[in-house]
Amino acid sequence: xxxxxxxxxxxxxxxxxxxxxxxxxxxxxxxxxxxxxxxxxxxxxxxxxxxxxxxxxxxxxxxxxxxxxxxxxxxxxxxxxxxxxxxxxxxxxxxxxxxxxxxxxxxxxxxxxxxxxxxxxxxxxxxxxxxxxxxxxxxxxxxxxxxxxxxxxxxxxxxxxxxxxxxxxxxxxxxxxxxxxxxxxxxxxxxxxxxxxxxxxxxxxxxxxxxxxxxxxxxxxxxxxxxxxxxxxxxxxxxxxxxxxxxxxxxxxxxxxxxxxxxxxxxxxxxxxxxxxxxxxxxxxxxxxxxxxxxxxxxxxxxxxxxxxxxxxxxxxxxxxxxxxx
Amino acid sequence: xxxxxxxxxxxxxxxxxxxxxxxxxxxxxxxxxxxxxxxxxxxxxxxxxxxxxxxxxxxxxxxxxxxxxxxxxxxxxxxxxxxxxxxxxxxxxxxxxxxxxxxxxxxxxxxxxxxxxxxxxxxxxxxxxxxxxxxxxxxxxxxxxxxxxxxxxxxxxxxxxxxxxxxxxxxxxxxxxxxxxxxxxxxxxxxxxxxxxxxxxxxxxxxxxxxxxxxxxxxxxxxxxxxxxxxxxxxxxxxxxxxxxxxxxxxxxxxxxxxxxxxxxxxxxxxxxxxxxxxxxxxxxxxxxxxxxxxxxxxxxxxxxxxxxxxxxxxxxxxxxxxxxxxxxx
Numbered sequence: 001x002x003x004x005x006x007x008x009x010x011x012x013x014x015x016x017x018x019x020x021x022x023x024x025x026x027x028x029x030x031x032x033x034x035x036x037x038x039x040x041x042x043x044x045x046x047x048x049x050x051x052x053x054x055x056x057x058x059x060x061x062x063x064x065x066x067x068x069x070x071x072x073x074x075x076x077x078x079x080x081x082x083x084x085x086x087x088x089x090x091x092x093x094x095x096x097x098x099x100x101x102x103x104x105x106x107x108x109x110x111x112x113x114x115x116x117x118x119x120x121x122x123x124x125x126x127x128x129x130x131x132x133x134x135x136x137x138x139x140x141x142x143x144x145x146x147x148x149x150x151x152x153x154x155x156x157x158x159x160x161x162x163x164x165x166x167x168x169x170x171x172x173x174x175x176x177x178x179x180x181x182x183x184x185x186x187x188x189x190x191x192x193x194x195x196x197x198x199x200x201x202x203x204x205x206x207x208x209x210x211x212x213x214x215x216x217x218x219x220x221x222x223x224x225x226x227x228x229x230x231x232x233x234x235x236x237x238x239x240x241x242x243x244x245x246x247x248x249x250x251x252x253x254x255x256x257x258x259x260x261x262x263x264x265x266x267x268x269x270x271x272x273x274x275x276x277x278x279x280x281x282x283x284x285x286x287x288x289x290x291x292x293x294x295x296x297x298x299x300x301x302x303x304x305x306x307x308x309x310x311x312x313x314x315x316x317x318x319x320x321x322x323x324x325x326x
Numbered sequence: 327x328x329x330x331x332x333x334x335x336x337x338x339x340x341x342x343x344x345x346x347x348x349x350x351x352x353x354x355x356x357x358x359x360x361x362x363x364x365x366x367x368x369x370x371x372x373x374x375x376x377x378x379x380x381x382x383x384x385x386x387x388x389x390x391x392x393x394x395x396x397x398x399x400x401x402x403x404x405x406x407x408x409x410x411x412x413x414x415x416x417x418x419x420x421x422x423x424x425x426x427x428x429x430x431x432x433x434x435x436x437x438x439x440x441x442x443x444x445x446x447x448x449x450x451x452x453x454x455x456x457x458x459x460x461x462x463x464x465x466x467x468x469x470x471x472x473x474x475x476x477x478x479x480x481x482x483x484x485x486x487x488x489x490x491x492x493x494x495x496x497x498x499x500x501x502x503x504x505x506x507x508x509x510x511x512x513x514x515x516x517x518x519x520x521x522x523x524x525x526x527x528x529x530x531x532x533x534x535x536x537x538x539x540x541x542x543x544x545x546x547x548x549x550x551x552x553x554x555x556x557x558x559x560x561x562x563x564x565x566x567x568x569x570x571x572x573x574x575x576x577x578x579x580x581x582x583x584x585x586x587x588x589x590x591x592x593x594x595x596x597x598x599x600x601x602x603x604x605x606x607x608x609x610x611x612x613x614x615x616x617x618x619x620x621x622x623x624x625x626x627x628x629x630x631x632x633x634x635x636x637x638x639x640x641x642x643x644x645x646x647x648x649x650x651x652x653x654x655x656x
Contacts, residue, residue: 052512053483160601161370190369191539195583195597202592217512220585224595243591261517263542265581267565279484279515 013040014179014211015064020073022056022063031283033059035235036073038310041179046205046212048226048243050219050258052280056235057215061181064213065097066090077179095125098172102184104164108156114141115152118171125175140170143207144200162193169200173208181213186221198224219258223247228316231255234283234291237310241317251319254292290322298323330357330396331533332381332501337393339376339385346606350376352557353393358550360500361531363524365544365565367580368554371602374537377554378503381535382420383410398500416446419499421523423506425486429478435489436474439496446497461492465522484515488522495526502527505537520547541581545569550639553577556603556613559632563640573635573647576614612644620646 022034033056041047051057062068064075066082075082077097085093101107108117115137122133141148144166156164165185172180182201186194202225205212216222222229222243229246231239231254239252250256278295281287290308293299300323308320339351351373358364368374379385381395383402395402398417402410422428430438439458443449449457455474462470465488478486487507494502504523508516524547527534538544544551544565552562553574561574572578582596600617603609609616615625624645632641 052514162601191541191580192369192583192598193601195585195595196599198585199594199597202594218585219513220587223587223591224585224589224593226591247587257514259587261514262587263516263520263540263545265542265545265569265584267545267569269546279482 012043014043014045014078015041015213016074016076017060017064018074018076020060020063020075021071022059022068023071026284029284032235032286033283034063034070035286037232037235037237038073039230039237039240041211041213043178043211044209045228046214046226048222048229049213049215049232050217050222050229051232052217054234054280054283055232056283057217057232058183060232061099061183061213061215065094065099065181067099091124095121095175096177097179097181098175098177100165100168100172100180100182100185103188104161104168105156107168108164110156112155113152114154114156114159114167117156118152118167118174121171121175136174137170140173141167143173143204144170146170160193161189162196165189165193165197166200169197169204173204176208177210179211179213181215183215184217185214187216187218194221201225219247219262231258234280234286236291237320238292239317239319239321240310241314241319245314245317249314249317249325251313251317251324252292252321253296253298253323253325256325257295290320329359331360331398333357333394333396334377334381335394335396337377337380337391337395339373339380340390341386342388342390343606348605349557349608350389350605351380354554354557354559356552356559356562358501358533358535360533361527362550363527363534363536363548365548365551366535366537366554367539367541367544367551369539369580369602371605372554373557373605374554375505378420378505378535378537381503382414382418412446415442415499416497417500419494419497419502421487421490421494421502421504421507423509425483425490425510426478428490429486431478434475434477435481439474439489439493442493443496457496458492461496462489464495464526465489465492466518467492483511484519487511487515487519491519491522491526495530498530499532501533501535503535503537506539507536508543509538509540516543523547540584542584553580557605558613558643560614560644561642562632563635563637563642567635567637567640571635571637571640571649573640573642573649574644575618575620575646575648578648579617620648622646 017039020034020037024031024033037060049057059068063070070083118137119133122136127133138148141151146166186197189197214225226243228242230237233254238254250259281294287294289304289306293303302322308322310318310320313319313324334354334356337351337354341348341350354377366374380391385391391403436458440454443454443457458474459470462473467473467488508519536544536548548565551565551568552559555576561577579598583598585595598617603613611626611628612630615621630643630645632643634641
């Protein structure tokens, strides 16, 4: 099956995901987690990936890093197909791609000291000189706003959630990667700490010349950091567009629904009464045709018969919908 | 002004910890009338959940509670355990954050609903079942009769929260406390659940307390908001007044730190530096002073008391209140 790809505006993409399919076995049934997703991320760009729980956004992030092997499709990173790589070659490539998880406390080993946790990737990468490792660890810890002398000898439980996330970011940066998948990096944090971490990610991106795939369910958070945003629903992409454009003129009804559901911190804005209808269907038995049709106010017969492909509805804006919003 | 249904007077909660006494709630006064909604907003650890537990008398055993919690003319703190048990579930109901852990995983939904109804209302099994079906329909659950025979794990997070709400509403409570009812849910489901709570609240003329860390959740859905920081209420006002003329720098900072859809991508967020104080190590002055950009000498020495603002019912605890121009900041 060929599908239009939401091409990056210019240049060769650093990451090119092509028609990726990831499925899980569930008893004798199959969970269709990612069903033919294609996307590109340009060097130096932040691509936001949003969707509700269970839409496959984390699975997609993991499949990009080969932590979950895809059933079919390819993941080209800087021209190399990661899906075809194994063993040592893949391990070498992984030094260039890193991951930051949602729960910063659970992703740090509670029995190991911060200095060892952050140095571990260096050991795996074969940096043998302890003095050199220490120097790099000190550099990244300072970069994320922690005092290395106070931090390296302590254990994760001595730190708050926000500080643990800083440590996770330091660990992700220690090998000087080019690409980082951030999987809901701030959703476990308080509002005030969330802003600190988002600012830190932006700062690190500029300082280390990073390219980010930023996965989150909060549209406002995604907009704050992303150049382009991809909206995912039940294993497929609904819409890909530059941030400003997506938020100003959503083309896919699902994007519009997500936007309407965000609570606005202003009492004069009355919340729209029950904007959302129902819940997402199970990815075990996704609806035929357009997967969003069961909740879509614009759905008709064509939507149940024919799966819409991503197509360009405005310059740079791609939507997979038979009846896109004007 | 009618008689308050709930009146919290000088409530303090202290918890012994290995590191010393933790003052979770620090002398809070609040009141709420029937049919009204109060939002309690604050970050993790600010004491908002402990305050709700103090109202429900569900504090950990080691906790020390002082003050009075007057509910419908009775002081819950001094009420006999048996009387209290009759009150909870019937007049006082609660919806917790995580609907997976608040429902019993080994009992069917029907058992859990019918149990609550029969415990508090004198209904026979058939009438209780009929009422359960009514309630599940009211909270928007399709095919309620089939749902009664199912277990919580067979329902999605949103469905489970609807069921928890149905159980909470089952005995027509006078006061419903919703403790972060939508934090575990997706944004589209969050909107549905908040709508459902608002609709049932209006229909039943209940009083409701919504506890949340998200100012966006309380903005359009409460009559009054209390902002908590380090165990104290630092600002309290009718919702429109709070958003139009907030005086407490913490409230302003909390609102500013939320990413806004109107803001262009890559705009640095006005983050609050540092983090909340250690509740076992009380600071002598204003507890927000170490993070506050307006803090001056006095803020580090003396605790500001709550003082009245220009709108009726608006109080704030700050020596250097901010003066906002009309309509800015929202």
